[in-house]
Amino acid sequence: MGQSIALRIKRVLKHPLSSFVILGIVLLLVNVFYRAGIIQDIAFVRSVARVIIYSIVAMGFSLLLGYAGLASLGTSGLIGLGAFLIQLTYSQKGIPMVISILICLVIALVVGALIGFISLRIEGMYLAIITLCLSTILVELFRIGWGTDTFNLPRFQTFFGKEFPGYSSDGGLLVRDVMYYILVPLFVIVAMLTSNLMRSPAGRAMLAMKDSDSAAKAMGISVLKYRLIAFIIATVYAVFAGCLYMFYFRSTTYTDWGLALSLNILAAVIVGGSKSLLGCILGCFIIFGIDGMFLQNIPFFQNNTNFIYIISGALIIIVVMFYPGGLAHLWLDLKILIRKLKLKWRHYKYGD
Amino acid sequence: MGISKKLLHNFYSNRAENFKDDLDGAIEYNEFYQEKQEVLLKKHYDKFVAQEQEKLEPIRLSSVLLKSEVKIQVAEKLKSYDEKDIWRRKANTQTQVRGLAKATTDSDKQKITEAYETQLRSLDKRREEYEHKVTASISSKLQSVCAKDEKEQKEKLAKYKVALAESDKRCKAEHQKLEVQKQANIKVFQLKTDAKVSKASKKYETTLVDAKKYSASKVDQKLEKNVVLSLHNLTMQFGGLKAVDNLSFDVKKGEIFGLIGPNGAGKTTVFNCITQFYKPTKGEVYYEDKTGQVLLLNEAKVHNVIKKGIVRTFQNVELVWELTVLENLLVAAHSLFKSNLFDQFIHTPKLKKEEEMIRAKALKVLDYLGLTYLQNAYPVGLPYGILKKIELARTLMCNPRLIILDEPAAGLNDAETQELAVLIKKIRDEYKVTIFLVEHDMGLVMDICDTICAISFGKMLAIGTPKQIQKDPAVQEAYLGGE
Numbered sequence: 001m002g003q004s005i006a007l008r009i010k011r012v013l014k015h016p017l018s019s020f021v022i023l024g025i026v027l028l029l030v031n032v033f034y035r036a037g038i039i040q041d042i043a044f045v046r047s048v049a050r051v052i053i054y055s056i057v058a059m060g061f062s063l064l065l066g067y068a069g070l071a072s073l074g075t076s077g078l079i080g081l082g083a084f085l086i087q088l089t090y091s092q093k094g095i096p097m098v099i100s101i102l103i104c105l106v107i108a109l110v111v112g113a114l115i116g117f118i119s120l121r122i123e124g125m126y127l128a129i130i131t132l133c134l135s136t137i138l139v140e141l142f143r144i145g146w147g148t149d150t151f152n153l154p155r156f157q158t159f160f161g162k163e164f165p166g167y168s169s170d171g172g173l174l175v176r177d178v179m180y181y182i183l184v185p186l187f188v189i190v191a192m193l194t195s196n197l198m199r200s201p202a203g204r205a206m207l208a209m210k211d212s213d214s215a216a217k218a219m220g221i222s223v224l225k226y227r228l229i230a231f232i233i234a235t236v237y238a239v240f241a242g243c244l245y246m247f248y249f250r251s252t253t254y255t256d257w258g259l260a261l262s263l264n265i266l267a268a269v270i271v272g273g274s275k276s277l278l279g280c281i282l283g284c285f286i287i288f289g290i291d292g293m294f295l296q297n298i299p300f301f302q303n304n305t306n307f308i309y310i311i312s313g314a315l316i317i318i319v320v321m322f323y324p325g326g327l328a329h330l331w332l333d334l335k336i337l338i339r340k341l342k343l344k345w346r347h348y349k350y351g352d
Numbered sequence: 353m354g355i356s357k358k359l360l361h362n363f364y365s366n367r368a369e370n371f372k373d374d375l376d377g378a379i380e381y382n383e384f385y386q387e388k389q390e391v392l393l394k395k396h397y398d399k400f401v402a403q404e405q406e407k408l409e410p411i412r413l414s415s416v417l418l419k420s421e422v423k424i425q426v427a428e429k430l431k432s433y434d435e436k437d438i439w440r441r442k443a444n445t446q447t448q449v450r451g452l453a454k455a456t457t458d459s460d461k462q463k464i465t466e467a468y469e470t471q472l473r474s475l476d477k478r479r480e481e482y483e484h485k486v487t488a489s490i491s492s493k494l495q496s497v498c499a500k501d502e503k504e505q506k507e508k509l510a511k512y513k514v515a516l517a518e519s520d521k522r523c524k525a526e527h528q529k530l531e532v533q534k535q536a537n538i539k540v541f542q543l544k545t546d547a548k549v550s551k552a553s554k555k556y557e558t559t560l561v562d563a564k565k566y567s568a569s570k571v572d573q574k575l576e577k578n579v580v581l582s583l584h585n586l587t588m589q590f591g592g593l594k595a596v597d598n599l600s601f602d603v604k605k606g607e608i609f610g611l612i613g614p615n616g617a618g619k620t621t622v623f624n625c626i627t628q629f630y631k632p633t634k635g636e637v638y639y640e641d642k643t644g645q646v647l648l649l650n651e652a653k654v655h656n657v658i659k660k661g662i663v664r665t666f667q668n669v670e671l672v673w674e675l676t677v678l679e680n681l682l683v684a685a686h687s688l689f690k691s692n693l694f695d696q697f698i699h700t701p702k703l704k705k706e707e708e709m710i711r712a713k714a715l716k717v718l719d720y721l722g723l724t725y726l727q728n729a730y731p732v733g734l735p736y737g738i739l740k741k742i743e744l745a746r747t748l749m750c751n752p753r754l755i756i757l758d759e760p761a762a763g764l765n766d767a768e769t770q771e772l773a774v775l776i777k778k779i780r781d782e783y784k785v786t787i788f789l790v791e792h793d794m795g796l797v798m799d800i801c802d803t804i805c806a807i808s809f810g811k812m813l814a815i816g817t818p819k820q821i822q823k824d825p826a827v828q829e830a831y832l833g834g835e
Binding site for chain 2: 196202204207211212214215216218222229348350351
């Protein structure tokens, strides 16, 4: 009986989606530990939330770059679009949270389709330049529309018509905690959906399209359709992440959404492995997370705040040179290494 | 007015195509369902038989003598013990070898040999102890069960035979029951499919009528009997260069048609015009589809050509290197998937069903070409001949009627080319398809083609059987040069 339970657990773990559920549980525990006092620093939880939010962007980006083979440098502008649309709908017009997010997603759909149409004519580096321009235009629009101030989202008083749990300052859960508990399940759901898409005909069609346009067409794959789909998904994820960013961090200025963020996300996807979702999440953890989670407590890094950029730059060089598949390959290589070592040991112990 | 008419025509013909897809899909799934039921039946039956045998086991035990049964069971146990034991012995030998290689003095060597022998003795002892232990435990377990003397054994044996016959009967009855159940399942599913098919076909016909109402170009062209593909005055012009010049020929159903010509004669351009990678400057490409309807291919989009049953390969192998061989075949069957993006996000049962069916089909194709052992391998680094075979396998995935091969033998050695020739003929006969190929290897072309068309600088030189082409003076001139 005990053996059968072990087998069953093994079978569940073999399912490709199980890893995301486990990751989600671990992420939820972070906030639980913070409340329990095991993690002392609120900056740690905030860094984890930042990693989660940018991971959502990175997943869309990995679909775009790793699967459809389209490069884009306009990601940050799209995240900013989400954040500023929330500013507009939620805090200025007073539209409820869920509906304002839905409005953002619809707008993202349209914007994504527009960029997708552009991508039909332009490829490679030129596409990256065009998306960069679009992103710059968007950021400039934010500056014109909202000025140079930092915007703060008003505190939620109510949540789905009810008084926000523990809103009063005397202990209990804080608003950010509740947002964190909403954030993690959303992240897990998005990861699962993306993983599903990558393992279905659409994902395979995108890979075929990336390798050779003409072969894809000969196999009945409409290049137009799948490029559009890739761009729309990437845009919707970016805007959605922007909304979540706004609801969690609750403040933004237009300078947050410059080229640096786009490049950081590109770096995260490349370091982690552009075809592996877990790799992308790992990349985001390295690029966005390590700094706030661990390094801030070390005096050297407190004095040299920009030193992290040197580390991430060096990491990108190393990965691109030696691990073109990203850090996700490390796991596979490790497995192969272990198998080889085992064989060697066998040879040593038992002879031929 | 013209634009709206065209839009309406496109709308209705797209709808009609979708209904047609539904229809084909339902029929195909029905076939797959029947195969699946067969597999399920076997699985259930095997399970039942195993259960029956488990039930029979005590009766069988009671009908045998204790000694012989213990002997058998102990031998089994010892066999599994020996499988592990052999490694211990090997390790022991290896230790000795290693030690001897290191040792320098004679006394050291002697020590090592002694250690080896003591270890060997202890292993032997361990095996003996194990045998004793197992014998004791098994005989104590079987003592009460087995027959004590020959007289009892005879009685019990008769009983066992009766039980065996009964169980055999039960198995047969179960098989019959399962068979009946299977037939019923198939019947029910058949009815469902029939309903679906009749519904879809009705819709298909009505939409087709609608589409025809708005159709701007009338394809009145009747192809001659048994002709699948027909080119009419095809011309393809790149700037000032006429790559294909007024080319017309017919490809008959079920034949292997070869297109030959010197380098730069425009053969690949003809292919690209047929599959709509290039839109011909002038001239028409007519194609008779599965239902016997004549289509003007010039109007079709590149990615829709495959839906009409025309599949092509490329000169250089164009596989998806990041997917396994099996997944490559699934990509090739992309036009068979009908589930929409929502299905793919959620992995609904509909998609799972489709995926299961197409996976089974891909495995069948791989089996047909003898590539099953490669199903989970990545194509990177496989020999060129096998890559070409995988390309061929891909063409078989999407119910083709016309397979267009662009230099299938390029880069293959003689043996592989021979194999390919046999394979192409086999595919033509078993899948009942027409094959249209461009090839430089004259041996292959003359060997397998029924009709050959020779072109030079985009113009037709000659068309006929291989023998006629070989004798043709114009062809000889083009290949060997004039006076």
